[in-house]
Amino acid sequence: MISKYVEEGSTYAGDIDQLILWILVITGFWFMLALGVFIGLIVKYTAKPGVKAKYVSGEDPKEKRWVTWPHYATLLFDVVILIAAVRVWTHVKIEQPPIDETVRVVAQQWAWTFVHAGPDGKLDTDDDIRLVDEMHVEMGKTYGFELSSRDVLHSFSVPVFRLKQDAIPGRIIKGWFKPTLLGQFDIQCTEICGIGHALMPGRIYVEDHDTHQAWLKAASPVAAVGSAPAPATGGTK
């Protein structure tokens, strides 16, 4: 439903959108109802000449219902939201499907470095492709990422994937995504990381198989020997 209005670019983007929609519907319904009751009671019990205000001690169960029933409803719907959220969380953050390829994501003030595996599909080999602020992936492949930070807290966020993961100095945090939409999309840092925080956007290129293979060949430092020079870095954006 939300995908009509906002692009969903990964396999789990729809699950997260669905969860947010449910939370919106549940909280929105109760918010509107509570507001209606609140305004209704204000109107009903507006001060009238000759009518003395009544002191409500809260001991009469009939009067307490106005508090206890919403309380039980809140608890019940909290549990409903919790169960739905844990299901999505488990799918996105705990379970990991078989990984086709791994990309290393290194955050720093104020840039992203992406280490791609290169044509051999393996990291830490001579054909690895390191780019600044630029990441290339193939649509339909499941990617694992290894996220680290060179300095302070950052957060790796690809809004179109509904992916957001904090980067913590000294730790390598693993995650995954499977792109389902061709195109160029934003990468952003969503953790205040210093004066240049707003100035560290990156770009992810989701390509079809042929385009991605052509890019791998052109960008790999090994493949480029003797032919056109490989770009040492990405972004001149």
Added chain:
Amino acid sequence: MRIALPLLALTALACHRPDGATPVISGKEMFRACTACHGEHGEGNATIQAPAIAGLPDWYVESQITKFRTGVRGAHPDDYEGLRMRPMSRQMMNPAEIHSVVHYVSHDLKPVKGAKLVKDGDATAGAASYATCIACHGVKGEGNLATKAPPLAQLPDWYMLAQLQKFKKGIRGANPNDVTGNTMRAMSAVLVDEQAMKNVIAHIGTLNP
């Protein structure tokens, strides 16, 4: 909707300057974004590897800002400090803003002589190596606009060491569009190791343009 559109049009009209001019933020104002790293007076901060920039020639400051903005410098994955400067250089939105901040740094800020932080350099041994640098940087390290070589005598010693190492490793000066950087990268080969770099830096420390 009937009210929203005219309101929007009125708001847009209020933002428009009738003379069509683009407001230019003063250099001093622009420089406030730089003070977090380079210091209030452009004196630099060795702890975070931000060099002193006060009083450097305007042509040099402008050329480096342009290089950072276009990714010619500071775009290598291993250039940690350069990658930090790169986005900051893009805060200036147009040539007029670049010019105003460059003018402020070069002409309104006074050069600051920082403490010597690079130890164990042999100035006598460095003098011999420096003979290679004279053609571009001048006998007294005063710099040369014609060769686009900065005044080394004004640069902090720790910064020169860091840059020499970057040139040697190809972290700086490897971009095909960095003409002066390419030259400097080739020249850095003359200095065989870190000790040779320290020696030439020690010699530069004795120069007084």
